[in-house]
Amino acid sequence: MTLPLRFDWRKLEKFCARVFERAGVPQESAAIIADSLIQADLRGVESHGVVRTAIYLKRVEAGRMDPAAEIRIVNETGAMALIDGGNNFGSVIGTKALQEAMKRAKDFGVGIAAVKGSNHFGTGAYYALKAIAQNQILLVMSNASQTMPPTGGVRPFIGTNPLAVGAPAGEQLPFILDMATSVVARGKIIVASQKGEAIPLGWAIDSDGNPTTDADAALAGSVLPVGGPKGYAISMFIDILSGVLTGAGFGKYVNNMYENWEQPQNVGHFFIALDIDKFIPIDVFKSRMDDYIRSLKEEPKAPGVKEILIPGELEFRQTDRLKAEGITLPLKVVEELAEIGKRYDLELLEAAYQTT
Incomplete structure (x- = not known):
């Protein structure tokens, strides 16, 4: 079976919230965390979206977040x-x-x-x-x-x-x-590394201070x-x-x-x-x-x-589009979330638009 890459944002949010709950996070907090991640993905800021689920859980499980x-x-x-x-x-x-x-x-x-x-x-x-x-x-x-x-x-x-x-x-x-x-959030370089993609010149330098387009070299070096x-x-x-x-x-x-x-x-x-x-009446300010x-x-x-x-403005348009069309995730993130779901007896595919 080919893993789906496109997900209904509401169902994906529900999946993430349930994952955090089963990892010991209080229900109200789990809902906030999942909402924050999904809103990032909807706005096109995938570096701060559900890609962060695994590292959040890992830090909780290791006792590094309470x-x-x-x-x-x-x-x-x-x-x-x-x-x-x-x-x-x-x-x-x-x-x-x-x-x-x-x-x-x-x-x-x-x-x-x-x-x-x-x-x-x-x-x-x-x-x-x-x-x-x-x-x-x-x-x-x-x-x-x-x-x-x-x-x-x-x-x-x-x-x-x-x-x-x-x-x-x-x-x-x-x-x-x-x-x-x-120039760019480090999370975008992490996403590029996960996708095996190059990054634009000018985003980062390697550990020796040289400009680089290699995402892995950038992660070992510094963003600018x-x-x-x-x-x-x-x-x-x-x-x-x-x-x-x-x-x-x-x-x-x-x-x-x-x-x-x-x-x-x-x-x-x-x-x-x-x-x-x-300061001034809100209606006046908005006008x-x-x-x-x-x-x-x-x-x-x-x-x-x-x-x-x-x-x-671009992010508002992106949000409207992805709410209608679904959130597309990199295969590596889908595999990671599917594995997390298995660990907590949850099925990621229930949030998918297609399961071919």
């Missing part, structure tokens, strides 16, 4: 809270932090939730979309383990530390910026900062807020989820929520956003350009 850990507020005053995730799942901790930031924004206009003791928390857009649904603007950032050299260096020292920003609109699509501070010194500086700034300020790991003290099996990752995050109604976006899209286009897009 799905039962209490997520605690350890310091708070007015608009801010410092949260210790206790080494729980990153997306579960991130969801708690988002809720705290939004709640405080409702009271004070701005809410800040800083996080230590966390793990990989998925895509920043996952949280930005939830804030937008509550008529709030969100800035969220996270540090990550060493994958990128400082400008002028060869060896990885800082992470691809991502930044996401979300703002609602009215009739227009919302603004969603979700970016790594590297976007915009050279500017991306490096932004990554360092995110590390200061997410790591140095929170008490989480920073720089070389953020542990790699794939390589360090002795210690927790101790990732840090930083959430800033703004309640729009505390102004619509005017802004329409005006931008009416700008003269360069030769060969059919349409000017706003950040996040």
Whole structure:
């Protein structure tokens, strides 16, 4: 039998949630984790999608993540809270932090939730979309383990530390910026390696500092900062807020989820929520956003350009398409998920569109 490669997103999400439950993750947390992974795949960010299921489970099984850990507020005053995730799942901790930031924004206009003791928390857009649904603007950032050299260096020292920003609109699509501070997220190189594909020149260097198109050589070397010194500086700034300020790991003290099996990752995050109604009425804001976006899209286009897009627009279209057509996964990921399903007495093929 040929394994299917295309899956119904709802059924695949249900499969993943059940896997995490049977691995000992509380039901509510399992649902959040599965939702985070599927939303990443739907938006076309497959490096943060169900491909992460196996490594998440492996870290739980090895005792390197604790799905039962209490997520605690350890310091708070007015608009801010410092949260210790206790080494729980990153997306579960991130969801708690988002809720705290939004709640405080409702009271004070701005809410800040800083996080230590966390793990990989998925895509920043996952949280930005939830804030937008509550008529709030969100800035969220996270540090990550060493994958990128400082400008002028060869060896990885800082992470691809991502930044996401979300703002609602009215009739227009919302603004969603979700970016790594590297030219590309390291997860995309992992996906290329799994597919046996080359990567574009300029994404990474090998362990000797030479540019490479070999995904495996890139994984042994370093990804490069976007915009050279500017991306490096932004990554360092995110590390200061997410790591140095929170008490989480920073720089070389953020542990790699794939390589360090002795210690927790101790990732840090930083959430800033703004309640729009505390600035101007939400209807006025949305109308102004619509005017802004329409005006931008009416700008003269360069030769060969059919349409000017706003950040996040391609991902919204991708989501609509994949919800209708199904999520296509690499064969290696399908085989991995099928094996995980067998281990927990679950059938992956039930989520497939075709089983020929």
